[in-house]
Amino acid sequence: MSQLPSYERMAGRSVLITGAASGIGAAVADLFVAEGATVMLTDVADAAGSELASRLGERATYRHLDVTSEDGWASVVDELGTWTTLVTSAGAALRSPLAETSVDELRRLLDLNVIGTFLGVRAAARSMTGPGASIVTIGSLRGLEATAGLGAYGASKAAVTLMARVAALEVADRGIRVNTICPGSIATPITDRPDFDDTDWSAYVASIPLARRGTAEEVARAALFLASDDSAYVTGTELVIDGGTAAGRTTPIS
Numbered sequence: 001m002s003q004l005p006s007y008e009r010m011a012g013r014s015v016l017i018t019g020a021a022s023g024i025g026a027a028v029a030d031l032f033v034a035e036g037a038t039v040m041l042t043d044v045a046d047a048a049g050s051e052l053a054s055r056l057g058e059r060a061t062y063r064h065l066d067v068t069s070e071d072g073w074a075s076v077v078d079e080l081g082t083w084t085t086l087v088t089s090a091g092a093a094l095r096s097p098l099a100e101t102s103v104d105e106l107r108r109l110l111d112l113n114v115i116g117t118f119l120g121v122r123a124a125a126r127s128m129t130g131p132g133a134s135i136v137t138i139g140s141l142r143g144l145e146a147t148a149g150l151g152a153y154g155a156s157k158a159a160v161t162l163m164a165r166v167a168a169l170e171v172a173d174r175g176i177r178v179n180t181i182c183p184g185s186i187a188t189p190i191t192d193r194p195d196f197d198d199t200d201w202s203a204y205v206a207s208i209p210l211a212r213r214g215t216a217e218e219v220a221r222a223a224l225f226l227a228s229d230d231s232a233y234v235t236g237t238e239l240v241i242d243g244g245t246a247a248g249r250t251t252p253i254s
């Protein structure tokens with residue numbers, strides 16, 4: 001549970017979070033409940049999602065939602081009725097040079113990261129109403145700058161970022177804001193996959209100006225800013241949370 005003080009910044013908000021059983025989505029659920037929101041946690045990892053929702057108390061519920069399913073979205077949106085806030089955290093990574101990436105791998109990743117986000121943004125654009133409505137998509141630093149070995153993943157996240165900007169333009173007149181968080185490297189289970197097994201994390205961390213990976217809670221704090229009225233005049237943009245990685249090189253030119 002969140003250790004930081006609550007200011008009830010999400011009181012009265014009805015929130016749907018995808019990918020809420022783990023990592024960033026779980027941290028967002030925890031923080032938003034602590035800040036007064038009513039939260040529907042959704043995921044395909046039903047045991048972990050239900051366990052977290054019951055730990056968070058009566059303002060949290062869990063529902064199975066495969067974000068790639070149109071019927072799944074229709075059913076959770078129907079149950080929600082009125083909602084104010086969407087955080088799209090469901091996603092996966094793939095570490096594979098383009099030359100070794102199969103069409104099936106790329107399609108699976110685009111289906112989850114792009115179509116899954118699209119269906120959520122579309123559902124929100126159709127049924128959410130302002131004032132105070134906010135959509136927060138989770139992109140990635142890898143969708144803003146090219147990273148060798150992360151081409152398919154980066155392309156999927158670039159698509160998420162641009163789609164969120166377009167959505168921001170299309171729904172602004174209804175009082176709905178749309179922004180993307182672009183995390184750098186955050187310590188979560190997302191890299192617990194065979195393709196990341198030979199990653200040299202200490203070399204990687206040495207390249208981060210703040211010299212550590214971020215935490216899911218730090219990303220949740222950014223999501224709180226973008227979901228609450230603290231960011232009332234912020235829409236159609238990205239918030240990069242990367243320990244300074246995108247600022248430039250740490251090594252001087254010699």
Ligand SMILES: NC(=O)c1ccc[n+]([C@@H]2O[C@H](COP(=O)([O-])OP(=O)(O)OC[C@H]3O[C@@H](n4cnc5c(N)ncnc54)[C@H](O)[C@@H]3O)[C@@H](O)[C@H]2O)c1
Nearest residue numbers: 019022023024044066067090091140183185186188189190
């Ligand atoms: N951790 C990082 O370094 C990092 C960096 C940049 C962006 N991100 C993005 O943040 C988001 C959350 O990642 P995380 O690090 O918390 O990873 P995570 O693996 O801890 O959480 C991802 C969640 O998505 C769920 N999921 C997978 N397929 C799904 C589907 N079809 N429908 C619904 N849920 C599904 C998983 O069950 C899991 O609970 C992802 O979109 C990821 O790309 C993560």
